[in-house]
Amino acid sequence: MSKKIVHYINQFFAGVGGEEKADIKPEVREGVIGPGMALNTALKGEAEIVATIICGDSYFNENLEEAKATILEMVKKYNPDLFIAGPAFNAGRYGVACGTIATAVKEELNIPAITGMYIENPGADMFKKSLYIIETGNSAAAMRTAVPAMAKLAIKMMKGEEIGSPAEDNYIPRGIRRNYFADERGSKRAVNMLMKKLKGEEYVTEYPMPDFDRVEPNPAVKDITKANIALVTSGGIVPKHNPDRIESSSASKYGKYDIANFADLTEADHETAHGGYDPVYANIDPDRVLPVDVLRDLEKEGAIGKLHRYFYTTVGNGTSVANSKAFAAEFAKELKADGVDAVILTST
Amino acid sequence: MVKEIERAGIPVVHICTVVPISLTVGANRIVPAVAIPHPLGNPALDANEEKNLRRKIVLKSLKALTAEVEGQTVFED
Numbered sequence: 406m407s408k409k410i411v412h413y414i415n416q417f418f419a420g421v422g423g424e425e426k427a428d429i430k431p432e433v434r435e436g437v438i439g440p441g442m443a444l445n446t447a448l449k450g451e452a453e454i455v456a457t458i459i460c461g462d463s464y465f466n467e468n469l470e471e472a473k474a475t476i477l478e479m480v481k482k483y484n485p486d487l488f489i490a491g492p493a494f495n496a497g498r499y500g501v502a503c504g505t506i507a508t509a510v511k512e513e514l515n516i517p518a519i520t521g522m523y524i525e526n527p528g529a530d531m532f533k534k535s536l537y538i539i540e541t542g543n544s545a546a547a548m549r550t551a552v553p554a555m556a557k558l559a560i561k562m563m564k565g566e567e568i569g570s571p572a573e574d575n576y577i578p579r580g581i582r583r584n585y586f587a588d589e590r591g592s593k594r595a596v597n598m599l600m601k602k603l604k605g606e607e608y609v610t611e612y613p614m615p616d617f618d619r620v621e622p623n624p625a626v627k628d629i630t631k632a633n634i635a636l637v638t639s640g641g642i643v644p645k646h647n648p649d650r651i652e653s654s655s656a657s658k659y660g661k662y663d664i665a666n667f668a669d670l671t672e673a674d675h676e677t678a679h680g681g682y683d684p685v686y687a688n689i690d691p692d693r694v695l696p697v698d699v700l701r702d703l704e705k706e707g708a709i710g711k712l713h714r715y716f717y718t719t720v721g722n723g724t725s726v727a728n729s730k731a732f733a734a735e736f737a738k739e740l741k742a743d744g745v746d747a748v749i750l751t752s753t
Numbered sequence: 754m755v756k757e758i759e760r761a762g763i764p765v766v767h768i769c770t771v772v773p774i775s776l777t778v779g780a781n782r783i784v785p786a787v788a789i790p791h792p793l794g795n796p797a798l799d800a801n802e803e804k805n806l807r808r809k810i811v812l813k814s815l816k817a818l819t820a821e822v823e824g825q826t827v828f829e830d
Contacts, residue, residue, distance in 0.1 A: 424790075427789070427790075463788070463789045463790065466770070466771045466789065467770065467788055467789065497771075497774060498771065498789065501771060501773065501774060527773075527774045527777050527778065530777050531773060531774075531777050618756070618779065619779055620756045620759045620760045620779060620781070621759075621781075622759065622764070622781035622782065622822045622823070622824070622826075623759060623762060623763065623764040623765075624764070624821065625764065625818065625819050625820055625821045625822075626764055626818045626819050627819075629815050629818065629819050632818075634815075634818075637754065637758065637765075639754060640792070682789050682790045683790045684790070685790070686790045686791040686794065686796050687790065687791065689796070690794060692793065692794065692804075692807065693791040693792070693793050693794030693796075693807070694791070694792060694793065694794075695793075696793045696807050696810075696811050698804065698807070699793075699804065699807050699808045699811045700811060702808070703808075703811065703812075703815075708812075708815070709815065719754075729754050729757075730754075730756075730757055732754065733754035733755075733756075733757030733758055734757045734760075734761070737757050737758045737760070737761035737763060738761060740758070740761070740763055741761050741762060741763060745763060746763070746764075747763060747764045747765065747766070747818045748758050748763055748764070748765040748766070749765075749766055749768060749811070749814050749818075750754060750755050750758065750765055750766070750767050750768070750780075751767075751768045751769070751786070751792055751793065752767065752768070752769040752770070752774075752775070752786075752792065753769075753770070753789050753790065753792055
């Protein structure tokens with residue numbers, strides 16, 4: 406008898422709908438749906454997806470505990486041999502959902518679980534230590550390579566075979582070191598590596614340094630009633646019709662817009678360019694993402710010194726870490742030069 | 754973005770719905786928001802109540818900016 410797998414996917418991959426359906430509660434369906442079909446084929450009869458659990462990305466992230474508890478109950482009923490979540494590619498909320506639920510299945514139900522995502526997905530950093538996360542490309546176009554890698558690892562785990570190194574089995578390094586017998590001793594390997602480096606040849610380190618990119622908090626604002634406060638957002642608020650055409654996902658630019666003449670953002674003058682959440686609420690009242698109305702009031706009341714004349718904005722949806730870093734490094738210099746004392750950054 | 758602003762020497766508060774993501778990214782001052790599509794609003798409320806809710810979150814973020822913190826801090830209430 407072939408082994409049983411339960412598969413977790415979001416509303417989008419289930420074909421239920423896009424962002425307008427991101428708030429659906431968990432539901433379970435018998436059999437395979439969406440990417441599960443390709444997974445089933447790649448499992449080559451060694452295992453079969455018996456049920457698919459679908460949950461909206463926003464619902465999961467806004468109701469973590471409830472969603473987790475409900476889904477664990479659903480999984481338990483099928484008593485599967487393995488649990489697969491995603492792949493989530495570079496979808497942030499989906500990645501967090503996949504990592505959270507796969508970790509819970511593994512730790513609370515004692516059922517092996519795997520997922521797949523792009524290295525920059527925030528879920529990858531959060532869960533790579535607790536899970537095998539197959540490293541995928543950054544969009545669903547990479548499904549073709551993600552599915553065979555996930556199926557291969559799934560079969561190995563169900564058969565109790567030894568899992569190879571991250572490079573052999575295509576998962577994101579978990580920071581686990583394992584002893585092995587090398588052909589040459591350490592000193593020789595180190596010198597070989599050094600020689601290659603000196604010659605400008607490619608070499609592979611045996612111990613990559615962890616990348617702890619932390620920035621110490623700045624001292625607090627001394628007198629907020631005199632402070633010049635700027636607004637920044639990754640929620641994609643832009644003047645109506647998005648004059649600079651900031652992309653709805655994987656943004657290649659940011660915008661800087663003058664709000665000197667606005668006491669309130671409205672449907673008539675601003676909107677969101679973001680393609681990663683249901684835009685209805687932000688389009689009706691952009692203050693829901695960029696609170697210009699409240700800050701204007703506080704400015705008038707003297708609770709803050711002033712609201713900075715310009716706000717900076719981009720779309721955080723699938724935008725690379727490198728781009729976001731470059732955008733902010735550039736405009737932070739401007740903010741500093743313009744005498745901004747503090748920033749409120751909002752994210753959706 | 755939040756880290757680069759901090760690196761430039763400007764104190765910054767991150768208002769966001771999915772706090773674990775903000776922690777992973779490395780924000781130091783974090784204020785939880787309402788919901789992903791409307792972090793500073795709630796369409797179920799009437800306009801006045803909604804603006805009050807938004808004001809509360811903004812005031813909380815101003816409080817966060819005036820608080821000395823050591824490392825990552827989530828301002829819950």
